[in-house]
Structure formats: C-alpha cells, structure tokens
Amino acid sequence: MKQSAARPLLWLGALLAVYLCAPFAASIPQIGQADWASVDWRATWSAVAVSAMSASVATLIILAGGVPLGYWLARSRSRAVALLGFVVQLPLALPPLTSGVLLLFLVGPYSGIGQFFDGRLTDSFAGIVLAQTFVAAPFLIIAARSAFAAVDPVYDDVAATLGHHALTRFFRVTLPIVWPAIRAGLALAWLRAFGEFGATVMVAYHPYSLPVYTYVVFGGQGLPAMMPLLLPTLAIAIVCAVLSVYSRGARASLAPPTDNGDEPASFTPAAPVQSGEVLRLAFDATRKLGTFNLDVAWQPRTRRLAIIGPSGSGKSLALRIIAGLEQNDAGSVTLGDADLGALPPERRQIGYMPQDYGLFPHMTVAQQLAFPVGADATNARYWLAHLGLDKLTARLPRELSFGQRQRVALARALSRHSQLLLFDEPFAALDTPRRRRLQQSLRALQREIDAVTVIVTHDPDEAALLADEVLVIEQGRVLQAGPVDDVFQRPASLRVAELLGLRNVGIGVVSAASVIETASGLRLPCADASLAAGTRVMWRVAPRALRATPDGAWTGTLTGHALRHGDRYVTIEIGGETFDIASEDAPHAANDVQRFSIERDGVSAWASSYASLCS
Structure with a gap:
C-alpha cells in the first residue's frame, strides 16, 4: 500500500529529473x-x-x-x-x-x-x-x-x-x-x-x-x-x-553505540566528602510575562531542593531566574553570602541542565567537558571514569543514548566545581524504567557532592526521592513549602494534595473530641484529641485504616479500580467521600456494597487556614 501510494511521487520526481538532465544530454x-x-x-x-x-x-x-x-x-x-x-x-x-x-x-x-x-x-x-x-x-x-x-x-x-x-x-x-x-x-x-x-x-x-x-x-x-x-x-x-x-558523506553519522549505557554507574566515592558549612539558597523571584505573573519566595534550610507544580505554573521560570537566564523584576537570589542576583549567568558558577540536557551537537564528550570556563581537567577525568563515560569521549551527542547524555551533562556541570546545580525536569522525556534508574543515580550523586541541587519537576515521587525540601507552586504563586515529609504528610490544601498525588484527603471541622465532620457530613474518628471543637482542619485516612468487615460501622460502595506502582486499589464511596484502599482489603461483593471499619489510629488531622477555601 505504501509503495503504491509513493509511486506517483516517484514519477513526478523522475519527470523533473529528466527535464533537468535533458539540456546537458542535448x-x-x-x-x-x-x-x-x-x-x-x-x-x-x-x-x-x-x-x-x-x-x-x-x-x-x-x-x-x-x-x-x-x-x-x-x-x-x-x-x-x-x-x-x-x-x-x-x-x-x-x-x-x-x-x-x-x-x-x-x-x-x-x-x-x-x-x-x-x-x-x-x-x-x-x-x-x-x-x-x-x-x-x-x-x-x-x-x-x-x-x-x-x-x-x-x-x-x-x-x-x-x-x-x-x-x-x-x-x-x-x-x-x-x-x-x-x-x-x-x-x-x-x-x-x-x-x-x-x-x-x-x-x-x-x-x-x-x-x-x-x-x-x-x-x-x-x-x-x-x-x-x-x-x-x-x-x-x-x-x-x-x-x-563529499561534504555530505563526511557529515554522515558514525555507527550507533553498541551498548545502551542507561544502567546507573556505580557511585562509590573515591574519598569521603568534606562538608563545611552547608550552603543555603534563598530567592525572591518576581517576573511578569504577558498576562502571567510569577511571585515566589523561598528560604529553604537544606541543600537538596525540589520545585513541583503543574505545566505553566512558573517552576521553570523560577529556575531560570535563579540561573540568571531570565530577568528578576524584583527580589533577590543568594547562595550563602553571595548575591547571585547581582551577577550575570556566566559569573554565577552554576551548573544548569535543561530538559534535553543541552549538549552541544558539534562537540564530542571530551570537548563538552573541556568547554566550561575554569573546568578542572583532573576533576573532569574523575567524573568521566566515575560516571562510566571514559570510553565515550570521542562520541558526539547524537551517538549517545539518553542515559549517556544525562551523565555527560552531569559530568560537564561538575567539572567546574559548581556550587549550585539546577535541573529542569531532566527525566521528563524518558520511559518509566529508565527514569527510575537515572533518578537513583542522581540521588546517589547528591549524597556525594556538596553542591546545592534544585530539581524542577511535576512528578511528586521524583520530588520525594531527590529532595529534602519541596516548594509547591501554581499559577506563579506558592501553595506550600517545607520539608518533604511535612508537605507530603500534611498538605496545606486539597490542591496541594492533588498535585502531590495524595489520596484519601479532605477538609472538615472538628465537631467533638476526636471526631471530624467532613464537608459531605461523614463523621470520622481521629486519634488526635488536641484539636478543639470548631477547628477547621484537613484530614487524611491511611489506606490500611479502611477495611471491609461484616460488622463495620460504615456502608460503602465500590466505584472503580486503579493500578498504582504495581499495586491494585479500589475506589469506594462512604458518606459522600471517596477513598482508595488496597484491593485485598475490599473483597468484591455481588452488589458492590459492603460494610467498612475505619481505624481511629489511621486518621490524621491538622489545622489549616486553607481548609475553608478548598473545594
């Protein structure tokens, strides 16, 4: 079918070729x-x-x-x-x-x-x-x-x-x-x-x-x-x-690499990292682009950071302001005692990795690592060997696999002793298995170096793996910031919980001691007796706290099924609220209606000023 469809095009091309050659023949x-x-x-x-x-x-x-x-x-x-x-x-x-x-x-x-x-x-x-x-x-x-x-x-x-x-x-x-x-x-x-x-x-x-x-x-x-x-x-x-x-033949691609090269390199430090005072990044970024306004401020206390948000939230713009690639209309960017905001990007001594790694197409691996101003040849050789790239130095980017390109970009950034590494969704274009392997590689690298790392991502699992503190933004505004455990365990709003992929989260009011009344009227038991009656709270029910039992106090209806990270979950509705629980905790019933128990110790609640604004 394809050959027959292409035949008219071939004849048209051949007809013009005959006409162009005919004068020479004549x-x-x-x-x-x-x-x-x-x-x-x-x-x-x-x-x-x-x-x-x-x-x-x-x-x-x-x-x-x-x-x-x-x-x-x-x-x-x-x-x-x-x-x-x-x-x-x-x-x-x-x-x-x-x-x-x-x-x-x-x-x-x-x-x-x-x-x-x-x-x-x-x-x-x-x-x-x-x-x-x-x-x-x-x-x-x-x-x-x-x-x-x-x-x-x-x-x-x-x-x-x-x-x-x-x-x-x-x-x-x-x-x-x-x-x-x-x-x-x-x-x-x-x-x-x-x-x-x-x-x-x-x-x-x-x-x-x-x-x-x-x-x-x-x-x-x-x-x-x-x-x-x-x-x-x-x-x-x-x-x-x-x-x-001749020129076209000389530009022909070399043979593709014989190995995939996406397996993570073995990260065994040659010597333990000597850590002095931990550098801290702080920034106040304000930028107006058309109808979009970015107004984000963050002063984290650790050096492994992540900015998470949906597409168009301004997270990449914030990263570019930190790098000096976008103008900061107001505010500051500091790293330790250094005022980065007063410096052009070429003087900030940073490493920046865009989504496609930004490898220069005309440079070999060796040339990429020698390109940074102030690149340390000894350091570059160390990272070449350490990241499994020492046999690839003569290859161009088009001759490398995705994993090899990522490691070359890392080695290039690390070859000049950068104190700040910025990653703009570096794994977005990769399939899931490869992405997980490279995330583990980067996490191992973070433990080995002293540099501050900032990861921009829309993947909450990636943020939880690669960061100690996380900044959640949307439409150019901060929704929540803090240590990863705090933000994931106690999201400030339903929107934050949604962006973090959290389940079984809602808003409610403390109606009595250790009882929370949800927005739909469902009364949930809670182990925290310190919350005063009338307090507006957010609540979360652990999936394992919900079980199907014949004598359960709540009646629920099975409404769907899901597969997440290899585990099967079912969705149930109880009193107008939707919950996800492990499939083995909700055996299928003929009419999909079952009775459930909710363990008090599996229900957590916390005061939130955003609770009354969420829907």
Whole structure:
C-alpha cells in the first residue's frame, strides 16, 4: 500500500529529473559542431578569471555582512527588522536587469556616490562585485536567518551558565551549529554571483565577466561558438557537485553505540566528602510575562531542593531566574553570602541542565567537558571514569543514548566545581524504567557532592526521592513549602494534595473530641484529641485504616479500580467521600456494597487556614 501510494511521487520526481538532465544530454552532440578554431582562449580565460575573482570577493563581502544580518533578522521581533527582512529578499524577485537599473540609481556616474568615486564604480571590477553582491546576498542571508532561527536557545543558555560571554557563545556554540547551513548558502551565493549577467551588464559591461563575454560572443558568432565557452562553467558546476557530495558523506553519522549505557554507574566515592558549612539558597523571584505573573519566595534550610507544580505554573521560570537566564523584576537570589542576583549567568558558577540536557551537537564528550570556563581537567577525568563515560569521549551527542547524555551533562556541570546545580525536569522525556534508574543515580550523586541541587519537576515521587525540601507552586504563586515529609504528610490544601498525588484527603471541622465532620457530613474518628471543637482542619485516612468487615460501622460502595506502582486499589464511596484502599482489603461483593471499619489510629488531622477555601 505504501509503495503504491509513493509511486506517483516517484514519477513526478523522475519527470523533473529528466527535464533537468535533458539540456546537458542535448549539448553532447553539439561538441563535434563547435567552432573551436575561432575561440579566443586568452579572452575566454580572462573572463573566467574575472568572474571567479569577482564572485569570490562578493562572497567574502556577503559572508562578512550576511551572517550578522541573518542573526539579527532571526533574533529580533521588531517590525522594522521584519520589514528589512522583506526588503533584502527583493533581489530574488526582481528581474536582473531591474536590479542593475536600481544599482545605477545608487552608484551610477550621475549619482552622488558615483560622482564621489569619479565614476569608478561602473564599468570596472568594483562594479561587477557590486552587482554580484546585490543579487547573490539574499541566498546567504536567507540561509543564515533560517539556520539561526532553528537553533535551540537552550544552547546559548547552557553556554552562559558554563561561564562564557555573549561573543564567545556566538563563535564557539551558535556559529558552529549553523555553519553547515551557512556553508550551503555561501556556495549558492558564489554560484549565483559567478553566473550573474543582467545586473552586471547594466553596471559593468567592461571588463568582461564570463556571462557577459558569452553574450557578446553569441551575438557575434552564433551558437557554434558557445560550446567552448560552456566548458569552464560546466567544469565549475561539476567541481561544486563533487564537493557537495563529499561534504555530505563526511557529515554522515558514525555507527550507533553498541551498548545502551542507561544502567546507573556505580557511585562509590573515591574519598569521603568534606562538608563545611552547608550552603543555603534563598530567592525572591518576581517576573511578569504577558498576562502571567510569577511571585515566589523561598528560604529553604537544606541543600537538596525540589520545585513541583503543574505545566505553566512558573517552576521553570523560577529556575531560570535563579540561573540568571531570565530577568528578576524584583527580589533577590543568594547562595550563602553571595548575591547571585547581582551577577550575570556566566559569573554565577552554576551548573544548569535543561530538559534535553543541552549538549552541544558539534562537540564530542571530551570537548563538552573541556568547554566550561575554569573546568578542572583532573576533576573532569574523575567524573568521566566515575560516571562510566571514559570510553565515550570521542562520541558526539547524537551517538549517545539518553542515559549517556544525562551523565555527560552531569559530568560537564561538575567539572567546574559548581556550587549550585539546577535541573529542569531532566527525566521528563524518558520511559518509566529508565527514569527510575537515572533518578537513583542522581540521588546517589547528591549524597556525594556538596553542591546545592534544585530539581524542577511535576512528578511528586521524583520530588520525594531527590529532595529534602519541596516548594509547591501554581499559577506563579506558592501553595506550600517545607520539608518533604511535612508537605507530603500534611498538605496545606486539597490542591496541594492533588498535585502531590495524595489520596484519601479532605477538609472538615472538628465537631467533638476526636471526631471530624467532613464537608459531605461523614463523621470520622481521629486519634488526635488536641484539636478543639470548631477547628477547621484537613484530614487524611491511611489506606490500611479502611477495611471491609461484616460488622463495620460504615456502608460503602465500590466505584472503580486503579493500578498504582504495581499495586491494585479500589475506589469506594462512604458518606459522600471517596477513598482508595488496597484491593485485598475490599473483597468484591455481588452488589458492590459492603460494610467498612475505619481505624481511629489511621486518621490524621491538622489545622489549616486553607481548609475553608478548598473545594
């Protein structure tokens, strides 16, 4: 079915290929009829030299200005720049003769610029270069703009956090990534300049370029004199085609890795970590982006931290403010006694890992680890061996598995003795088994280093594993912050409980000693007798506190089934409240209605100012 569907496309492609090849085939019989005797080879090679030299000069001019212009057009959102991008493409749409006329208005002998140069800009080598530059520049500019626009900004962000200033980031990261596209644009620009006729004949009829000389010979001697003049052009085209094929072959990917490499490395510290005073991160982040407002403040007391929240809550924005990649409209960011908020990202001495790890596609593993400013070669070698990467140093990122990429990014961040490591959902793109293995690896690493680590995640299990303190945010506001155990055991609101994936949680009021009346009117026993009557509370029932028993005091209805972390649960409804309990504690009944007991010791409650606001 797929082959039959693709057949019409194949025929269409083949038809165009035949048409493009047909003129070359049609020229072969004309070789014998060519007027070789009357060829002025000296004039011919002079024209070839003029075209080749002028095209090369024009291409250098286009390279010097076209790359920055393409970068500007790609990164600016100004309407004026968008209009400029439209204007620089006009030479592609204009007839070449029209382009020549426009150039005469600018540099002709009667223009202000032309008179300033005493008419030397026309009928000269300079005139040929000007004409070729005007018509060929859009090829490079468009290629450069498209290439720069396609570069993921995360590479520049990561390079900044690794200590590199803007100019260094451009030449060492951005430009090498886009260079294949720019190289292609340069080749097109050179070929277009070499073959330029219309604008050249208007601006600089003399000295003869090859296209103009071909036109002159054709007008004087006719078609038989054309074949000798076509040979240089065909030879150049063949050379360009060969170089293109060779370049494409050289860029072909190497063989994929033979091992998956996602098993966690064995974390056995070479020496025990010498911990001094524990560094503490504190930040007050305020940022307005369109209709979204972030206003988050946190002063944790430990060094393993997590920020958790749903998509669009502002957790990644908060992390980028800590890294210095986003402006903090108000507030501060401090690490110990250091005021990070006063420093640009390249001076914050941090390690930043975005979701896809931000490995530079043109650098090998060894080059990635040598890239950070102030990278310690001895430290880098240690982490290469420690993370199982010492045999991968010559590989590019595309030749690594997900697990290997994650470990390379870790080693790169650790190679410069970073005191603050920021992870933006580093495991989001991985399948569950691989994610669990790498989480365990990172947890082992956290025990080994002194750096403060901040994990941004929407996975509560990941936050509980990798953090000692957690910050829960939504819509740019703090919902709750504190030690992991406190937040998970006593969420401040139903929304926090939902974000943390907690079950059997609700709101209510203490109606009597050790009795909680839920929002639906269900009366729950509670072991905590210290709560005064009338206190608004949140409550939680442990799954094991609910059991199906023939003489239970509560009647419940089975309403559903669920599988979480390999364990089966059933959902029951008791007195308008919904509970999840282990399936073995609720044997299936014919009518799905059973009696249940609720153990007092399994019901916890705590005062909450949010309880009256939750629904």
